[in-house]
Amino acid sequence: MTDLNGMNCAQFADVAAELALxxxxxxxxxxALAHLDHCDACREHVRQLTATGEGLxxxxxxKEPPPGFESRVMERLGLETPALRVAHHHRRTARRxxxxxxxxxxxSSGTRRILAAAAVVTALAGGVAGxxxxxxxxxxxxxxxxxxxxxxxxxxGRENVGEVFIYNGDPRWMYMTVDMDSGNGTVTCQLISTDGxxxxxxxxxxANGYGSWGSPSWVGDGTPVGARLVSAxxxxxxxxxxxxxxxx
Amino acid sequence: xGSTAESLPDETLLAGLGAGDADLAIAFVRRxxxxxxxxxxAVTRDPITAEDVAQQAFEQAWRHAQVYxxxxxxxxxxxxxxxxxxxxxxxxxxxxxxxxxxxxxALLTAITDTPERLAVARDSAAGLRRALTQLPATQAxxxxxxxxxxxxxxxxxxxxGIPLGTAKTRIRDGMLKLRAxxxxxxxxxx
Numbered sequence: 008m009t010d011l012n013g014m015n016c017a018q019f020a021d022v023a024a025e026l027a028l029x030x031x032x033x034x035x036x037x038x039a040l041a042h043l044d045h046c047d048a049c050r051e052h053v054r055q056l057t058a059t060g061e062g063l064x065x066x067x068x069x070k071e072p073p074p075g076f077e078s079r080v081m082e083r084l085g086l087e088t089p090a091l092r093v094a095h096h097h098r099r100t101a102r103r104x105x106x107x108x109x110x111x112x113x114x115s116s117g118t119r120r121i122l123a124a125a126a127v128v129t130a131l132a133g134g135v136a137g138x139x140x141x142x143x144x145x146x147x148x149x150x151x152x153x154x155x156x157x158x159x160x161x162x163x164g165r166e167n168v169g170e171v172f173i174y175n176g177d178p179r180w181m182y183m184t185v186d187m188d189s190g191n192g193t194v195t196c197q198l199i200s201t202d203g204x205x206x207x208x209x210x211x212x213x214a215n216g217y218g219s220w221g222s223p224s225w226v227g228d229g230t231p232v233g234a235r236l237v238s239a240x241x242x243x244x245x246x247x248x249x250x251x252x253x254x255x
Numbered sequence: 256x257g258s259t260a261e262s263l264p265d266e267t268l269l270a271g272l273g274a275g276d277a278d279l280a281i282a283f284v285r286r287x288x289x290x291x292x293x294x295x296x297a298v299t300r301d302p303i304t305a306e307d308v309a310q311q312a313f314e315q316a317w318r319h320a321q322v323y324x325x326x327x328x329x330x331x332x333x334x335x336x337x338x339x340x341x342x343x344x345x346x347x348x349x350x351x352x353x354x355x356x357x358x359x360x361a362l363l364t365a366i367t368d369t370p371e372r373l374a375v376a377r378d379s380a381a382g383l384r385r386a387l388t389q390l391p392a393t394q395a396x397x398x399x400x401x402x403x404x405x406x407x408x409x410x411x412x413x414x415x416g417i418p419l420g421t422a423k424t425r426i427r428d429g430m431l432k433l434r435a436x437x438x439x440x441x442x443x444x445x
Contacts, residue, residue: 020427021423021427022423022427023427024401024426024427024429024430024431025401025407025408025423025426025427027430028401028402028405028426028430029340029343029405030401030405030406030407030408030426031407032407055434055438056430056434058328058437058438059383059430059433059434059437059438060402060430061328061332061335061336062379062380062383062433062437063366063383063387063398063399063402063403063433064294064335064336064339064402064403065331065332065335065380066366066367066380066383066384066387067293067294067297067298067365067366067403068293068297068365068366069289069290069292069293070289070292070293070296070297071289071292072288072289072291072292072305072306072309073302073306076284076288076292076306076309076310077281077284077285077288079306079310080284080288080309080310080313080314081277081280081281081284083310083313083314084275084280084313084314084317086275086277086280086281180270180274182267182270193326210326211325211326212325212326219264219266219267220266220325221266221267221270222270222321
């Protein structure tokens with residue numbers, strides 16, 4: 008394939024590695040990017056080289072950062088756990104400039120509770136890498152939190168194939184886990200509001216039937232009453248219904 | 256959440272970081288701080304600069320947690336790329352050479368013969384490491400200079416005292432061999 012500016016696939020191949028590593032500059036870079044606009048094969052070639060470059064960086068040896076690193080990161084983010092707050096109370100003085108950090112504030116226990124529920128699920132999964140085993144027991148851990156709702160994902164055959172966690176507080180939060188017998192590819196998570204409107208909130212990839220996905224700020228009008236998992240071709244793989252009281 | 260948070264998947268901790276949950280955020284930092292600092296230190300070769308880069312990396316992860324896409328790679332790879340890009344930016348802002356050529360052998364040794372990493376290596380990483388050791392030294396140096404230190408072919412040519420075309424060829428040939436080892440199932444007919 009030859010681009011309007013003259014760069015063909017062979018010429019592109021000569022600079023693909025440099026492009027993938029982010030070291031191609033100037034006109035060559037512009038021409039290479041123009042070529043990529045309409046050449047799927049070369050785009051895939053660069054994707055592979057980019058992944059290889061990331062793998063190369065991933066070989067760099069891990070090193071222990073200086074003592075106190077994690078607390079300095081947390082302070083930079085305006086986030087501190089109670090333990091860190093106690094440990095560093097005496098050190099937090101004028102060193103901290105008021106306008107440079109972005110205080111976020113700790114979230115309510117709701118988010119933590121959702122993730123605690125997710126952790127329960129993880130524990131029940133027995134350490135299955137990349138996926139989540141699911142168990143109805145998770146729903147009991149959330150009964151005292153009205154803003155939190157969990158629902159079991161049921162397949163068309165009414166089999167338990169996953170779980171959905173929704174936190175309808177401030178900020179909103181959702182997490183979906185899937186554990187099907189098989190399946191690879193992209194699936195989409197959709198929420199269903201009380202008026203029946205379906206909102207797509209995100210997608211993720213299943214690997215051998217396993218997958219999980221979360222969004223710290225799902226968007227949707229109204230109160231979700233259900234969720235569903237949809238395949239790339241639009242087939243509804245599974246659906247879930249939230250308890251009305253918990254979802255409100 | 257304490258030890259519970261530490262058992263959560265990377266994606267969950269990242270989402271918790273993005274949502275501003277302090278417990279999940281610190282679990283995230285603890286899980287990845289050695290990796291992030293290691294990348295920053297390897298590239299900048301200065302502990303103070305490396306800490307600043309590492310802190311920036313976690314801040315970027317916090318700000319952009321919502322755009323992380325698991326389809327494009329692991330959280331670890333995503334975060335490592337953030338740290339690496341930030342470290343490269345620091346190098347490029349310096350007036351001095353990105354790397355002393357005399358330091359390259361030590362770097363290549365570090366990334367090809369690290370017992371801890373070998374012990375936990377995935378197959379693809381182990382394959383990549385092996386392939387790196389099997390590259391001609393000139394190609395390995397060119398790949399390291401471009402891939403680790405973000406040096407352009409022109410900078411490599413000057414540093415190595417070789418023609419620009421030779422530097423570009425070394426980068427290309429070296430990376431193609433590494434790709435064949437890292438992604439053997441994806442390698443086609445080129």
